[in-house]
Amino acid sequence: MEAIDDVAAGMSPVEAAWIAVRDMLRRSLGARTFDGWLKPLGLDGFDDDSGVVTLAAPSDFMASWVATHFADQLRASWRAVLPHVTEVRVAARSESVRLASFGADSPSAIEPTVPVAVVEAAAPLAMIGTPLEARYTFDSFVVGKANEVAYNAARTLALGGPVTFNPLFLHGGTGLGKTHLMHAIGQDYLARHPDARVIYMSAEKFMFEFVSAMRAKDTLTFKARLRSADLLMIDDVQFIAGKDSTQEEFFHTMNEIISAGRRLIITADRSPQDLEGIESRILSRLGWGLVADVNPADFELRLNIIDKKLEGMTGATVPADVAMFLAKRISANVRELEGALNRVVAYATLLGRTIDMDFAQETLADLLRANQRRITIEEIQRRVSDHYRIRQTEMSSARRAREVARPRQVAMYLSKQLTPRSLPEIGRRFGGRDHTTVIHAVKQIEKLRAQDAELDADVRLLIRQLEG
Ligand SMILES: Nc1ncnc2c1ncn2[C@@H]1O[C@H](COP(=O)(O)OP(=O)(O)OP(=O)(O)O)[C@@H](O)[C@H]1O
Structure with a gap:
C-alpha cells in the first residue's frame, strides 16, 4: 500500500x-x-x-x-x-x-x-475490449461443490482442444465468480495460444460500442473486430434484455463465431429459460452449448476462499475465529465476503489496530446487519412439520386435532418472532386464518413455553435450526 x-x-x-x-x-x-x-x-x-x-x-x-x-x-x-x-x-x-x-x-x-x-x-492486440484482470486466474479460484461443473467446463475450454461444446453459458447470482472464471479462461487460453485474439467485454460495453459505431456510421469495423476473435467472452448478457437492435447484432455475432468454430463464452445472472426480454433465437442458440450454473458458496467454500484471499495479502493477520465468523455471517455472495475481508484488513492497517472479533464486528456492523438471514414462513412451516412429523399441508388445513393444531401454533409463533410479516399476512399463509387466530397462537405458545419444558426445548431447537 x-x-x-x-x-x-x-x-x-x-x-x-x-x-x-x-x-x-x-x-x-x-x-x-x-x-x-x-x-x-x-x-x-x-x-x-x-x-x-x-x-x-x-x-x-x-x-x-x-x-x-x-x-x-x-x-x-x-x-x-x-x-x-x-x-x-x-x-x-x-x-x-x-x-x-x-x-x-x-x-x-x-x-x-x-x-x-x-x-x-x-x-496486446488480442485484448481489445476490456483488459483481463491479472488476479482472476484459475490458481486464485477456489473450487467447491457450488462451482465445480462451471470450473471444469472453464478449464476444458481454456485448453483449446477440439470444440465439443459451444457456447459455454455460465449463470448464477451476482458476485459468485462468473467474471473471475471468464478472465481465468482468457488468460489461460492466451498463455497457451499467445497469438490468439481474445476479447472480453460486458454486454453493457457491447451495447455501448455498438451504438457508438452506429452513430459514427462505422458498424463494419465493430463487426469485423468482434467476429475476428478466437475467443469471445460477453459478461452479464441479461443487460441487453429488451434492447432489440443490440440483440440483433449480438445474434449475428454469436452465429459468426460459432459457425467459424471459434469459442464463445457468455454469462448471465440467470438460466436461459429465465432470461426475460431476450429473443428466443438467442436463447435457443445458448441451449446448443453447455449451460453450467455457479451456485452460492457453502460455508466450507467461503472459508477456503478467505484463506486463498489472505494468501495474496502480505502482512495481513486474520485469526481463525474471525475468518470463521466472516465465512459464517457474510453469506450473501463472494464479492461481499471479499469486500468484508478487504475492509477489515484495510481499516486495521489504516488505524494500526489488531484484527480480533470485536474489531471485525465493529468494522462490519452494516454488512452483518444486511447479511442476517431472512427466514421465510414457508421455511418455518417446513421445519416445524418435519420436527413434529406431520405433513406440511397440515399447516394450512382446517383440522383441529391436537397433533396438528399444536405444531401449527408453534409455526405461527415462530413466524411472528422470526419474520417481519404482519399478523394478517401470517394468518393468510396458514390457510387463510384470521389475525386473531395468530394472536391466540402466539399467546398460547408463550404461556406453554413457561410451563412445559419439553415444548420450550422444541421451540429453542427450531429457532437454532432456522437461524442457521
Ligand atoms: N470460487 C472463488 N474463488 C475465489 N474468488 C472468488 C470465487 N468466487 C468469487 N470470487 C471473487 O468474488 C468476486 C466477485 O466475483 P465475480 O465478479 O466473478 O462475480 P460475478 O459472478 O461475475 O458477479 P456479477 O454477475 O455481479 O458480475 C471477485 O473478486 C472474485 O475473485
Whole structure:
C-alpha cells in the first residue's frame, strides 16, 4: 500500500476506502497502467444515499478515457471495499481544484504519463475490449461443490482442444465468480495460444460500442473486430434484455463465431429459460452449448476462499475465529465476503489496530446487519412439520386435532418472532386464518413455553435450526 500511515490521520472511511481501492487497482492493473491512468484521479465526493462515488480527472479527455476503459474495474474495486457503492462517476475538474486535490502527488501526475498511443501498443492486440484482470486466474479460484461443473467446463475450454461444446453459458447470482472464471479462461487460453485474439467485454460495453459505431456510421469495423476473435467472452448478457437492435447484432455475432468454430463464452445472472426480454433465437442458440450454473458458496467454500484471499495479502493477520465468523455471517455472495475481508484488513492497517472479533464486528456492523438471514414462513412451516412429523399441508388445513393444531401454533409463533410479516399476512399463509387466530397462537405458545419444558426445548431447537 502507498504510505498509508502518513495519510491515515483524520481520514474519513471513504477516503480510507479510496486508498484501499487504489491499492487494489494498482495490483490488478499493474503499475504502468495504474500510474498512467488511475493515479492522477482524485476522490471528489461520495453520496451516502445514492451510493455514487465521484472521481475527478485532470482533463475531459482523461475522464472519458478512464470512464470508457476502466469502468468495470473501478466499480468492482469500490464495491469490494464499500459494498453499498452503486456507481462510480469520473468527471473532469478545473485546474485549481485539481492541484489542491492531488496535493501529495507530483504535478507531473496530473497529465497521463502514458500517452494514448503507448497504451494501445502496450495492450496486446488480442485484448481489445476490456483488459483481463491479472488476479482472476484459475490458481486464485477456489473450487467447491457450488462451482465445480462451471470450473471444469472453464478449464476444458481454456485448453483449446477440439470444440465439443459451444457456447459455454455460465449463470448464477451476482458476485459468485462468473467474471473471475471468464478472465481465468482468457488468460489461460492466451498463455497457451499467445497469438490468439481474445476479447472480453460486458454486454453493457457491447451495447455501448455498438451504438457508438452506429452513430459514427462505422458498424463494419465493430463487426469485423468482434467476429475476428478466437475467443469471445460477453459478461452479464441479461443487460441487453429488451434492447432489440443490440440483440440483433449480438445474434449475428454469436452465429459468426460459432459457425467459424471459434469459442464463445457468455454469462448471465440467470438460466436461459429465465432470461426475460431476450429473443428466443438467442436463447435457443445458448441451449446448443453447455449451460453450467455457479451456485452460492457453502460455508466450507467461503472459508477456503478467505484463506486463498489472505494468501495474496502480505502482512495481513486474520485469526481463525474471525475468518470463521466472516465465512459464517457474510453469506450473501463472494464479492461481499471479499469486500468484508478487504475492509477489515484495510481499516486495521489504516488505524494500526489488531484484527480480533470485536474489531471485525465493529468494522462490519452494516454488512452483518444486511447479511442476517431472512427466514421465510414457508421455511418455518417446513421445519416445524418435519420436527413434529406431520405433513406440511397440515399447516394450512382446517383440522383441529391436537397433533396438528399444536405444531401449527408453534409455526405461527415462530413466524411472528422470526419474520417481519404482519399478523394478517401470517394468518393468510396458514390457510387463510384470521389475525386473531395468530394472536391466540402466539399467546398460547408463550404461556406453554413457561410451563412445559419439553415444548420450550422444541421451540429453542427450531429457532437454532432456522437461524442457521
Ligand atoms: N470460487 C472463488 N474463488 C475465489 N474468488 C472468488 C470465487 N468466487 C468469487 N470470487 C471473487 O468474488 C468476486 C466477485 O466475483 P465475480 O465478479 O466473478 O462475480 P460475478 O459472478 O461475475 O458477479 P456479477 O454477475 O455481479 O458480475 C471477485 O473478486 C472474485 O475473485
